[in-house]
Amino acid sequence: MKKTALNQAHRQAGAKMVDFGGWEMPINYGSQIEEHHAVRRDAGVFDVSHMTVVDVSGPDSQAYLLKLLANDIRKLDDGQALYSTMLNESGGIVDDLIVYRLGPEQFRIVVNAATRDKDLAWMQEQSRGFDVELMERPHLAMLAIQGPQAIDKAKAALPQTLAAQLNDLQPFHAVWDGEWFVGRTGYTGEDGIEVMLPEDQAEHFWNQLLAAGVAPCGLGARDTLRLEAGMHLYGQDMDDTVTPLECGLAWTVRKSDHDFTGGQALEAQRAAGVPHKLIGLVLEGRGVLRPGQVLVDAQGHEGLVTSGSYSPTMEKAIGMARVPRDFSAPIHVKIRNRELPVTVVKLPFVRHGKIITQL
Amino acid sequence: MSYVPDELKYTSSHEWVQKTDNGTYRVGITEHAQEQLGDIVFVELPETDASYAEGDEAGVVESVKTASDIYAPLSGTVVAVNEALEETPELINESPYDDGWIFELQAENDAEYDNLLSADEYRALLADE
Numbered sequence: 001m002k003k004t005a006l007n008q009a010h011r012q013a014g015a016k017m018v019d020f021g022g023w024e025m026p027i028n029y030g031s032q033i034e035e036h037h038a039v040r041r042d043a044g045v046f047d048v049s050h051m052t053v054v055d056v057s058g059p060d061s062q063a064y065l066l067k068l069l070a071n072d073i074r075k076l077d078d079g080q081a082l083y084s085t086m087l088n089e090s091g092g093i094v095d096d097l098i099v100y101r102l103g104p105e106q107f108r109i110v111v112n113a114a115t116r117d118k119d120l121a122w123m124q125e126q127s128r129g130f131d132v133e134l135m136e137r138p139h140l141a142m143l144a145i146q147g148p149q150a151i152d153k154a155k156a157a158l159p160q161t162l163a164a165q166l167n168d169l170q171p172f173h174a175v176w177d178g179e180w181f182v183g184r185t186g187y188t189g190e191d192g193i194e195v196m197l198p199e200d201q202a203e204h205f206w207n208q209l210l211a212a213g214v215a216p217c218g219l220g221a222r223d224t225l226r227l228e229a230g231m232h233l234y235g236q237d238m239d240d241t242v243t244p245l246e247c248g249l250a251w252t253v254r255k256s257d258h259d260f261t262g263g264q265a266l267e268a269q270r271a272a273g274v275p276h277k278l279i280g281l282v283l284e285g286r287g288v289l290r291p292g293q294v295l296v297d298a299q300g301h302e303g304l305v306t307s308g309s310y311s312p313t314m315e316k317a318i319g320m321a322r323v324p325r326d327f328s329a330p331i332h333v334k335i336r337n338r339e340l341p342v343t344v345v346k347l348p349f350v351r352h353g354k355i356i357t358q359l
Numbered sequence: 360m361s362y363v364p365d366e367l368k369y370t371s372s373h374e375w376v377q378k379t380d381n382g383t384y385r386v387g388i389t390e391h392a393q394e395q396l397g398d399i400v401f402v403e404l405p406e407t408d409a410s411y412a413e414g415d416e417a418g419v420v421e422s423v424k425t426a427s428d429i430y431a432p433l434s435g436t437v438v439a440v441n442e443a444l445e446e447t448p449e450l451i452n453e454s455p456y457d458d459g460w461i462f463e464l465q466a467e468n469d470a471e472y473d474n475l476l477s478a479d480e481y482r483a484l485l486a487d488e
Contacts, residue, residue: 310400
């Protein structure tokens, strides 16, 4: 199994380690629920060094990314970030990602770990005919420091030149100094930063964060935090067979033109009628929503729970589901041999420590 | 290794069984099982008076992470369930061998109890995992 530079540090912090897409990663350090609350109420740190960082450079960088990505990187100034999908020719999602513009001909993309091989192959294939260079950065560690106190606490651990710039750093913007890179981004619905740094400095930085009172948090809490925040997980809420229009990501698709890979397929799907939609769910009774559970509406149409878990903030089971476009209440979920009523709600469930869902 | 009390019997599916003073058998999941599951958030208890054969699914324990069936370690009839788990399922994490018990069975055949794993046999099973 592959290990991050923090493997020993996780063990020292009492982590329970699991196989996560071929990486040995911490699932929790004792209680996943306490780690979840630490991020909602204070500050927590996640090792996300398994994620894949790719630097794109060269004179055709912008033209290449306009083809590769469904969102519009022309919106970006230097130091700005954007969430996007990259699509196959059928409009299915190859992966979701964050792209940062470092300069007019210099971009950084962060894609998922589990999809690394196919992503790199696809990015390479799509680059044909463009004067660009793709360079993977496997020796950068990546830590996400998240929560209302995350930025304040991280200042003590960051190099001074970067710490001094944090007060003015706006959401979805980044600053960097040499190989250290700080973006005000995250996957939790809280304020916070994601830091990339040379892997040989990662353990020292981690220790400084813990000393500053930042709680080590595992990938278990990361999943419940992102679910409460209504954020998608690749491989569950979307995959190669699902278009962004079918899973609640139409807002990430640019409208100005369709000259990106998959753009024509999306246009055709819009014209024909998008067959599916993504909905938020709350389970009214006791039990837990899980990916793979089947939903049924009054007409007997079926939908699929794509993400589901227990929400530590709401103390209820919540989930997201992909359903036919005319799916309508009342809706039930099949759990084992029973059908339990679920309520459809808007996303997100929780943002900045507050429950948004009105029941 | 997690705690395995000497005085209990065990199953390979990580239930513990305690013979009570009034001749019934109390059932829960082991410390190892709750550690593997993580924070427990929901327990589906069996119905009182339900009858099970040894190895039948008798309930479900769900953590944030996953759901896990609880199997009847002995054939018999449910005579009591731990209703406190409905509101405080985390008792299984905090006290797996005591406050976190799940149900009690009246056994059909007491000999089935003797065939369960001893503490030493269960420890050996954990060592192999």
